[in-house]
Amino acid sequence: MHRLCAAAVLAAAASAPSGARSQSAPSTAQAPRPWDQNQNGMRIYIWAGLKSHWAGQHDYPQFLADWSKLLTEHGAIVDGALHSASPADLEHTDVVIIYKGDAAYLSDEQRAALQHYVQRGGGLVSLHDSLCGPDPAYFATLVGGAKKHGEVNYTLGAPVAYNVVDSADPIMKGMSNFTLYDEAFYNMTWAHDPGIHVLATTAIPGTPSAGAHKGEVVPQIWTYEHTLAGGQPARAFVWMQGHEYANFANxxxxxMLLRGIAWAGHKPVDSLVDYVPPPPEHPQPAAAPR
Incomplete structure (x- = not known):
């Protein structure tokens, strides 16, 4: 009985018109993009990491969630993960934002992918301790400066007083000298020929870990324009704070970050800040009077 029923169903399916059968076939068409996304926006990949440190500090997963939303609202097309971008991810990416502890620990595959990406002119944005790793001399060739893991080269939490040294740079538009509670780094390895363009410095605050480095003036915000051998001109923007996650909402x-990201992607520096989303394609009907 059951075998006869199954045979009848198969026979009916085989004899049905081809159009009828195709209606149940899976579609290969892509889903339409939401109306409020900018189809021509700059493409950003956020490389985040697992949460570390105390509550409210180094909240890399929260950054991935919050800034995916914020950057989309500012006209970007955002992808990202708690792991580095694959070569396929990087193929159409304008800027990679790195907010991950010790991201400069690169496997051979990660290093090759990032090297190729920067050689073709891809932009990098490094936040807080992303530029820490075992080979600061190499990572400095990508972002202009780096620090070595395992060395005492940090203040821990302290008042970080910014001195804006290039207020004319469009990235620093509206940026004043102010103090925020965060963490500053010193004992940096710097790139040369070319070197970095310093946007803001701080005098290292006197904390137990700072020791004799108290008062030393160290760049904390900078840009870096360079060309790797055989490649295209590339840009990197670095903000070394972000120890306290709340400072991302300042x-x-x-x-400043929105402008630095746009600049790193070879876009007009105000393109993210000034983005205005399109009006809804299907406006909501007016509410009925009460």
């Missing part, structure tokens, strides 16, 4: 910091 208005001056947020505007």
């Amino acid at each position: 208005y001056q910091i947020q505007q």
